[in-house]
Amino acid sequence: MLKHLLINVIGHVSGLSDGQLEQIEQSLPATKALIDLLNKAHPIIEHAQALYNEAQPLIDEARKEWQTVGPVAQILLDVISHHLNKGSSPAEAAEAVRAALGG
Numbered sequence: 001m002l003k004h005l006l007i008n009v010i011g012h013v014s015g016l017s018d019g020q021l022e023q024i025e026q027s028l029p030a031t032k033a034l035i036d037l038l039n040k041a042h043p044i045i046e047h048a049q050a051l052y053n054e055a056q057p058l059i060d061e062a063r064k065e066w067q068t069v070g071p072v073a074q075i076l077l078d079v080i081s082h083h084l085n086k087g088s089s090p091a092e093a094a095e096a097v098r099a100a101l102g103g
Helices: 002-014 018-027 029-085 090-100
Strands: none
Touching: 018 029, 029 090
8 A cells, every 4th residue: 555655656746657666666675675564564553552552541650659659669678688788587677677667
């Protein structure tokens, strides 16, 4: 479809015949291959765009969640790291986190 449209537009603008346009197309194999590939990819690109549009509100919500939860998670990681760096066992570090969170 894109190829046909491209040929019609170029042919109309340039005044070249269909035969001349086909000769040009044959002399540009990489361009033809690229157009064919883009034609094949078009439905995939449209589907990806639809999925991105569907995901966008979830991305925004997740960003808000991490803005809220992120600092708390960082504090917990710091507490665990501190206890592990002091030579505490992972179980002792986990117990310190539980105590800090009130059980």
